[in-house]
Each structure stands twice: as structure tokens, then as C-alpha cells.
Amino acid sequence: xxxxxxxxxxxxxxxxxxxxxxxxxxxxxxxxxxxxxxxxxxxxxxxxxxxxxxxxxxxxxxxxxxxxxxxxxxxxxxxxxxxxxxxxxxxxxxxxxxxxxxxxxxxxxxxxxxxxxxxxxxxxxxxxxxxxxxxxxxxxxxxxxxxxxxxxxxxxxxxxxxxxxxxxxxxxxxxxxxxxxxxxxxxxxxxxxxxxxxxxxxxxxxxxxxxxxxxxxxxxxxxxxxxxxxxxxxxxxxxxxxxxxxxxxxxxxxxxxxxxxxxxxxxxxxxxxxxxxxxxxxxxxxxxxxxxxxxxxxxxxxxxxxxxxxxxxxxxxxxxxxxxxxxxxxxxxxxxxxxxxxxxxxxxxxxxxxxxxxxxxxxxxxxxxxxxxxxxxxxxxxxxxxxxxxxxxxxxxxxxxxxxxxxxxxxxxxxxxxxxxxxxxxxxxxxxxxxx
Amino acid sequence: xxxxxxxxxxxxxxxxxxxxxxxxxxxxxxxxxxxxxxxxxxxxxxxxxxxxxxxxxxxxxxxxxxxxxxxxxxxxxxxxxxxxxxxxxxxxxxxxxxxxxxxxxxxxxxxxxxxxxxxxxxxxxxxxxxxxxxxxxxxxxxxxxxxxxxxxxxxxxxxxxxxxxxxxxxxxxxxxxxxxxxxxxxxxxxxxxxxxxxxxxxxxxxxxxxxxxxxxxxxxxxxxxxxxxxxxxxxxxxxxxxxxxxxxxxxxxxxxxxxxxxxxxxxxxxxxxxxxxxxxxxxxxxxxxxxxxxxxxxxxxxxxxxxxxxxxxxxxxxx
Numbered sequence: 001x002x003x004x005x006x007x008x009x010x011x012x013x014x015x016x017x018x019x020x021x022x023x024x025x026x027x028x029x030x031x032x033x034x035x036x037x038x039x040x041x042x043x044x045x046x047x048x049x050x051x052x053x054x055x056x057x058x059x060x061x062x063x064x065x066x067x068x069x070x071x072x073x074x075x076x077x078x079x080x081x082x083x084x085x086x087x088x089x090x091x092x093x094x095x096x097x098x099x100x101x102x103x104x105x106x107x108x109x110x111x112x113x114x115x116x117x118x119x120x121x122x123x124x125x126x127x128x129x130x131x132x133x134x135x136x137x138x139x140x141x142x143x144x145x146x147x148x149x150x151x152x153x154x155x156x157x158x159x160x161x162x163x164x165x166x167x168x169x170x171x172x173x174x175x176x177x178x179x180x181x182x183x184x185x186x187x188x189x190x191x192x193x194x195x196x197x198x199x200x201x202x203x204x205x206x207x208x209x210x211x212x213x214x215x216x217x218x219x220x221x222x223x224x225x226x227x228x229x230x231x232x233x234x235x236x237x238x239x240x241x242x243x244x245x246x247x248x249x250x251x252x253x254x255x256x257x258x259x260x261x262x263x264x265x266x267x268x269x270x271x272x273x274x275x276x277x278x279x280x281x282x283x284x285x286x287x288x289x290x291x292x293x294x295x296x297x298x299x300x301x302x303x304x305x306x307x308x309x310x311x312x313x314x315x316x317x318x319x320x321x322x323x324x325x326x327x328x329x330x331x332x333x334x335x336x337x338x339x340x341x342x343x344x345x346x347x348x349x350x351x352x353x354x355x356x357x358x359x360x361x362x363x364x365x366x367x368x369x370x371x372x373x374x375x376x377x378x379x380x381x382x383x384x385x386x387x388x389x390x391x392x393x394x395x396x397x398x399x400x401x402x403x404x405x406x407x408x409x410x411x412x413x414x415x416x417x418x419x420x421x422x423x424x425x426x427x428x429x430x431x432x433x434x435x436x
Numbered sequence: 437x438x439x440x441x442x443x444x445x446x447x448x449x450x451x452x453x454x455x456x457x458x459x460x461x462x463x464x465x466x467x468x469x470x471x472x473x474x475x476x477x478x479x480x481x482x483x484x485x486x487x488x489x490x491x492x493x494x495x496x497x498x499x500x501x502x503x504x505x506x507x508x509x510x511x512x513x514x515x516x517x518x519x520x521x522x523x524x525x526x527x528x529x530x531x532x533x534x535x536x537x538x539x540x541x542x543x544x545x546x547x548x549x550x551x552x553x554x555x556x557x558x559x560x561x562x563x564x565x566x567x568x569x570x571x572x573x574x575x576x577x578x579x580x581x582x583x584x585x586x587x588x589x590x591x592x593x594x595x596x597x598x599x600x601x602x603x604x605x606x607x608x609x610x611x612x613x614x615x616x617x618x619x620x621x622x623x624x625x626x627x628x629x630x631x632x633x634x635x636x637x638x639x640x641x642x643x644x645x646x647x648x649x650x651x652x653x654x655x656x657x658x659x660x661x662x663x664x665x666x667x668x669x670x671x672x673x674x675x676x677x678x679x680x681x682x683x684x685x686x687x688x689x690x691x692x693x694x695x696x697x698x699x700x701x702x703x704x705x706x707x708x709x710x711x712x713x714x715x716x717x718x719x720x721x722x723x724x725x726x727x728x729x730x731x732x733x734x735x736x737x738x739x740x741x742x743x744x745x746x747x748x749x750x751x752x753x754x755x
Contacts, residue, residue: 192545200640203545203567203617208641273546317524319544321565 004041006425013047013385015375017349023052025381028425032377045430047385050419053353055087055382056334057360057371059179059257060154060233060305062326063089063120065111066104067096072310072403074111074120077330079401080308082117082428084330085384085418088371089118090305090364093125094155100125100136102144109146116436117428121366124148126167126178130156135167142174149365152179154233155280157215159185164219168228177229177255177363180219182240183281187211192321194267194282202270204320207282209237216240220247220254231363232256234307236281238291245300255363257305258292260329260336261408265289269408275316275323276408279309296355297346303360306333310404327408331400335414338388343415349388370424381425390417401434437746440559442548444570444621449598452577452626457595459578459735459742465502466738475749476505482535483509484526484551485562486542491709491733492562496539496571499740503749508533523547527554536748540564558747566612572708573618575739577626579728580604580663582735583704600627605657607633607689608667608716609678611640615708616667620648631657635689637678654689658698665706666691666717682715692718696726704728 010023015033022037023030058081064072074091081089091108093099099108105122112120124141128134130153141148151171158164158180167178188211193199195206216232220243223230235241235256247254261279266286269277277283295301309326316323329336337356341347347355361372370380392413397405421429428435437454438446447455465471481500483493493509500507512526523542530538537558540548545565552559563569577599584602585594604623610616610632623630630648632639643650651657658664669685679685686692691705699705705717705727713719722729 195641197642197645200642201617201646203565203614205566206641273549314522317522319523319542319550320546321544 004043007039007042008045008422008425008427009037009039009042010045010047010052010385013050013052015052016353017051020048023375025422025425028381030375030377030379030381033375045420047419049389050385050387051349052375053085053349053384053386054357054372054375055384055421055423056085056356057364057366058086058089058306058308058330059150059303059360059364060307061089061091061330062094062309063091063108064095064310066107070312070403074108075115075117076401076403077308077310078112078115078117078120079434080330082421082423082434083401083418084332085334085386085421086118086330087382087384087421087423088121088361088366088369090121090123090150092154093123093152094130098125098129099123100128100130102137102140105141105146105148106144117434118423119366119369119371121150121364122146122148123154123179124151126151126153126158127163132156132158132160132163135163135170138171138176139174142176149174149176150179150231151176152181152233154179154181157181157183157185159215161218161222165222165226168222168230169226172228177231179231179233180215181233182212182215182219184211184214187214193270194284196267196285198267198270202273204270209239209284209288212237212281213239213243217243220244220252223254224250224252227253229253230255234259234262234281234305235292235295235301236262236284236288238288241291241295241300245295248300255302255359256300257303257360258296258301259305259307260333260340261327262292263289263296263304263340264336265408273320275318275320276327276406276410278320278323278325279327280325293340293346296341297351302355302363304333304337304356305360306330310402311406312404316406327406328397328400328402328404331402332395332407332409332414334386334418335416336409338416339414342388381422383422384418385420387417387419388415390415440548440552441570441743441747442552442559442561443568444573444618444625447570447622447625449625452574452622453596453598455574455739455742455746456578456581458746459738460595462741462745463738466734471502472504473502474504475745476500476503479505479536479748480534481505481507481537481539481744482530482533483507484512484530484538484540485510486512486547487563489541489563492541495733495736496562496740498737499744502737502741503744505744505748508535523550524554527551531555531557537744560743560747563614565614567614568618569614570618570622571736571740571743572615573622574743575732575736576619576665576706576708577622578739579706579732579735583728584662584702598626599623602628602662603631603660604628604663604665605631605633605661606665606667607654607691609638609669609673610634610643610667611638612670612673613667619665620646624648633657633689635679638673655695655698658695659700661699662703663706664691664699664703667708668710669712669716686715690716690718691721693720696721696724706732708732
């Protein structure tokens with residue numbers, strides 16, 4: 001008698017939103033895709049009406065461990081990821097201690113393995129202690145068990161142009177990429193909110209769009225000059241989209257991401273100084289939201305990345321200037337993308353798969369682990385099932401698996417529901433709930 | 437009246453005129469031998485001050501005491517983080533003490549908004565960061581109306597009137613000024629035509645969306661001003677490239693006797709204090725008969741009495 005515990009037959013799913021069909025998974029691999037498949041003893045999943053997408057890949061996640069386990073742990077963060085349909089997340093380096101050595105990145109990677117909800121791909125710091133002074137041992141992190149290929153001082157900008165140039169050059173030796181948090185530090189001293197009508201009225205120090213765009217322009221030129229790979233984190237302004245579009249038109253190796261919140265929310269949300277809307281880069285204007293949507297639709301922006309940034313309650317229950325920056329996003333990302341991009345006609349489901357799985361997997365190097373690959377015979381079974389027609393239920397952060405509750409979408413009705421997530425053929429989420 | 441007074445934008449024209457009229461009535465109390473009304477007996481007003489501001493705190497204290505309220509001064513100097521207790525915990529403490537109104541001065545813009553979420557009493561903004569200072573705007577409006585408002589000059593002659601058609605020029609560090617933000621909102625609500633004058637570096641981004649005119653040229657604005665309000669130039673701005681030197685600032689934006697002569701004969705000079713004599717305002721201008729600077733201080737008590745009276749006492753009468 002054969003063991004059928006690892007055999008799943010998904011019935012009637014619409015792969016990339018296409019025609020309904022079945023997907024047969026055995027021992028972590030997609031055995032067949034097609035109509036009316038049969039497999040005796042397989043666990044059957046009724047996916048009629050559901051959309052099947054390759055498992056989502058997040059290029060920008062703050063899992064907070066080690067150091068800030070009160071905000072999130074690798075386990076709670078990856079549970080949240082699985083519930084959002086993600087099978088791989090890139091854990092940002094600004095932990096305590098900073099992920100700037102082989103030891104720390106291996107620790108984070110192992111914690112991900114142990115938790116088992118999603119593949120954790122640690123991002124290494126570019127500079128020691130993300131202090132922007134000396135290059136961290138990037139090669140050692142690449143050679144470690146974590147196989148780091150993406151490096152970022154996220155939260156801080158590698159603002160020193162010479163250091164940025166060297167980092168871009170250095171990682172060419174092992175196919176690495178520098179993910180830049182673009183923020184000119186002098187232009188953003190004490191900055192609290194997008195420099196615009198709202199910040200001026202509220203008396204909050206402005207964070208000008210030019211401070212982001214100036215760094216992106218500089219880094220694109222450096223990437224061109226050195227022939228290196230640049231990835232631009234959380235693009236938030238219309239000007240940034242234009243600069244990246246121009247850099248890509250030159251054939252330079254520049255990629256970019258946008259967060260769900262920058263696709264959806266504007267600085268007007270800060271009207272009442274509600275600190276859940278404090279984030280870096282800040283929420284911008286309606287014109288910026290339109291521009292990043294357009295950039296994502298035409299492929300100028302390659303990926304949606306959550307910048308999931310959990311914070312404990314007390315870090316947000318404060319005066320605006322004192323409050324922590326960042327918002328959670330893993331468990332709402334796809335729903336926001338549906339609302340902002342799909343239901344508006346800007347992107348179809350194949351496009352969503354491209355921007356939330358295929359391209360981020362390519363940028364972050366998780367293709368080799370079987371992420372961001374087509375749902376086709378012989379492929380690793382990393383995929384998710386999504387109910388796009390689920391009624392618009394208001395987001396309730398209290399129900400989230402993340403340890404933190406700082407969702408800017410709280411109370412907003414968003415469409416859709418993640419039904420299931422499969423990591424190497426094993427469901428991490430079924431019927432919207434984690435399986436273990 | 438609304439429950440809280442956090443922004444001058446909270447006040448409609450009717451609200452603002454009601455406060456000014458009430459202040460005019462209460463002004464008579466200050467000239468009585470016994471300067472006290474029993475209106476707020478048994479009510480508790482807490483002065484929660486995160487920044488040193490003797491003048492504003494004592495002004496609120498005097499206002500509350502003249503209305504017979506119990507006053508608690510809660511000084512929480514430094515940021516809440518430095519102090520170790522969060523604003524929320526302080527708010528809950530004051531709530532437990534039974535504060536009917538909390539007058540808050542805080543270095544962070546928006547702190548009164550946050551406070552209002554955590555207490556049931558009234559929150560009165562006594563200046564928050566670079567955001568607003570609405571009672572300063574009320575005392576400024578009161579002073580302007582008293583000096584220049586309406587045709588009648590006797591007793592209650594200005595009752596029910598706004599500041600329609602008066603031209604108010606506000607000069608200086610608008611970018612960092614909570615007084616300027618509240619003044620622009622309130623004075624324009626009352627019908628005044630406000631012009632802001634500053635070097636472009638000290639003008640807020642998107643200031644063109646505000647209900648006022650913008651100018652970089654003081655000399656051009658002075659001949660058409662009924663009121664010239666000079667703002668304090670903070671010492672820390674002087675080293676942050678907002679302008680080259682104090683000397684140059686004074687030359688282009690300071691108000692001296694020569695410039696004062698450009699103003700129409702009945703025009704007045706105002707300053708919210710504290711002044712930098714010899715920087716934004718020359719000593720002989722500050723001490724001239726056109727200056728209302730000392731008057732503003734006295735009117736501050738009166739205007740704050742009116743606010744407390746209407747927010748705490750008035751509500752009781754209505755119910």
C-alpha cells in the first residue's frame with residue numbers, strides 16, 4: 001500500500017486566472033496539470049472558482065528576529081507570510097544584532113527552516129552594523145549556509161557614493177545585488193511625512209520626493225558605470241518611476257519594488273496624526289499612487305514587496321515624531337494588489353504572478369529553490385490558491401498571525417481571501433488557516 | 437463649542453466671534469478689585485507642559501483661577517520618551533485625577549490629537565511643535581478687533597463683528613511657527629486678509645494652498661498693512677542655512693523705526709513673544725505706542741478665560 005499523505009489533487013483551479021483545471025501534486029512536485037485528473041487516495045481540494053498562482057515571493061520583510069522578538073519572530077512572521085500566500089520571504093538585515101555576518105544570516109535561515117512555513121532568504125547588510133562606514137563581509141554571507149545574494153542596509157541609505165559604488169562592484173563576483181533604501185540623509189533630517197500640503201499644514205517636517213529621486217538617479221548611474229545590479233526598494237514617488245523607466249530604457253541592470261501601501265494609501269491618512277500611517281518612505285500623494293500603479297502595470301516596477309514592518313503597540317502609541325516607522329503587510333498584500341491593480345484593470349492574474357512571484361524570485365535568487373516558477377508538470381509545488389470573489393471583508397489586525405497589529409488597512413474592506421498555500425507540495429495554509 | 441480646541445480650523449466664524457465676545461465681557465473682570473468669577477468652581481484644569489513656557493502656562497493658570505477652577509500644574513519637561521512615561525500613561529493618570537480640561541504644550545506636532553484619544557475631558561492646545569497655537573490666535577484676533585475693529589469704539593462696540601477687510605502681515609519664520617499657522621486660519625476665518633512675508637527658506641512647502649497671500653518683500657507689504665505681526669527667529673535657525681547671517685535677516689525682514697514709518701498711521705505692531713530685540717524687531721519699535729505687545733499678554737488671560745468658560749462652563753449651562 002502506497003503512502004498517499006503527500007498526494008494532493010486540486011480540482012477546478014484557474015491557473016493564473018485561466019480556464020479551470022486540476023493540479024496533481026505528489027511528493028513536493030507537480031505531477032500533472034490538466035482537466036479531469038484522477039489519483040486514487042489523493043487528498044482532494046475543491047478549488048472551484050479559485051485562482052492558482054505560483055507561491056508569492058516577498059523581497060522585503062522585517063522578521064525582527066534576532067533582537068525584537070516582541071514585535072515578530074521568524075516563526076510568527078513566516079506564518080503571516082504563508083497566510084498571505086507567500087512561500088518565500090527575504091528577511092531584512094536591520095535586526096539586533098544586525099545581519100552583517102555569516103553567523104547571523106545562518107541563524108535567521110535556520111530559524112526559517114525550523115519554522116517551515118516559508119523559505120526564509122536572509123538579506124545581508126551592506127555595511128557593518130548598517131552604519132554606512134565599512135563594507136560587511138558580503139562574500140562570507142554568500143558562502144554561508146544562507147547563500148545570501150541580496151544585500152541591503154534597509155532603513156538606512158548607503159548614502160556615501162563611493163561606498164555604494166564599491167558595494168555594487170564587489171557583489172558582481174558572486175552575482176549579488178544591492179537593494180538600496182533611497183533616502184538622501186541631509187535632505188531628510190528629522191523628516192516625518194511627505195513634504196507637501198498635508199505635512200505643511202500639520203507642522204510635520206517634510207520628506208521631499210527629491211530626496212528619494214536624487215539617490216535613485218545617482219545609483220542608476222553607478223549601476224550603469226560599474227555594470228552592476230541595483231535593486232531599488234519601496235519606490236514611492238512619480239519621479240522615481242520616471243527615473244527607473246529611463247534607466248531601464250538604457251538597458252541598465254536596475255530593478256525596483258513597490259509596497260502595497262504605496263499602491264493604495266496617501267499622506268492624507270496622517271490628518272489625525274494616527275501613527276499607524278507613519279512609514280518610511282512616507283505615504284505620498286494621489287499622483288504618486290497613480291504613477292507607481294502605472295509603473296507596476298507597465299513593468300517599470302518589477303515587484304510588489306511588502307516592507308512588512310511589525311511594531312509592538314507601545315512603539316506606535318506615541319506622538320507622531322516619537323512613533324516607530326513601518327506597517328505590517330504580509331497578510332493583506334495580495335488583497336491590496338487585487339483592489340489596486342486587478343479590479344482597476346491595470347494588471348491581470350498572470351501579471352500579478354509575474355510581479356509577486358516570478359520577478360521577485362529572479363531578483364532575490366530564490367528561483368533555484370523552486371520559487372517563481374510556472375505551475376506546470378515537473379515543477380516544484382510552490383503555489384497558492386486565492387478566492388478573488390470573496391466578499392470585501394474589513395481587515396481586522398487582531399486576527400492576524402503577525403505578532404504586531406500595526407496594519408494601515410485595519411477596518412478597510414478589501415476583496416479576496418487566500419485559501420491555501422503549498423510549500424514544496426505541503427499545505428502550510430488550508431481554508432485560510434495555517435495547518436500546524 | 438466643540439469639546440476640544442486643538443486647531444484654529446476647529447472654529448467656525450460664529451464660534452470665533454462668540455469667544456471674542458465672551459472675552460470682551462470677561463475683560464471687565466480683570467479691572468475689578470476682586471478679579472474672580474465663580475463659574476468653574478469645583479472644575480479641575482490641568483496644565484500639562486512638556487516645554488518650558490512660563491508666559492503661556494501662567495496665562496492659562498491665571499485664566500482658570502479667575503474662573504475659580506482648581507488648577508494642577510503638571511510639568512513634564514523633555515520628551516515623553518526621555519522621561520520614561522508615555523504620553524498615553526500620563527493621559528490616563530490625569531484622567532484618573534478627574535481633569536475636566538487638559539491644557540497641553542508639547543514639542544511634538546499632533547500631541548494634543550493623540551491626548552484627545554485617551555481622555556474624556558476637554559483638550560486645549562497650548563502649542564504643539566510646529567503645528568498650532570490656537571489660543572494665541574484668539575488673543576491676537578481679540579487684540580486686533582479691540583484696536584482696529586468696527587466703527588464704534590465704546591464698550592461692547594465690536595460685539596458680533598469679525599475682522600473683515602483688515603490687512604494683516606505676518607513676518608518671519610513661518611515654516612516653524614505654530615502661531616503663524618493658527619493666525620492664518622483664524623484671522624482668515626474672521627475675514628481678515630493675511631499676507632505672509634518671509635525668506636523663501638522659511639516659507640512652508642505648498643504654502644500657496646493656505647488661505648493667505650505670500651510675499652518675500654517686506655517693504656512692499658508694509659504700506660498696505662493694518663497689522664504687522666513679527667515672529668520670533670529661533671536661535672537654532674541662525675546656523676542652519678535658512679539665511680546667511682542675522683545681520684542680513686535684520687536688514688531684509690527686521691522691523692525698525694524706518695520701516696515702521698512705511699506703515700499707515702493707525703497700523704499696529706504685534707509680536708507673540710518672547711522677542712529677540714534687535715533681530716526681528718528693534719527695541720524702539722517694540723516700545724512704541726503702535727506696539728500691542730504688552731496688551732497681548734493681558735488679552736491672553738482674557739481670551740483663555742473665554743475659552744475655558746465656553747468649553748467647561750458653557751456646556752453645563754446648555755445641558
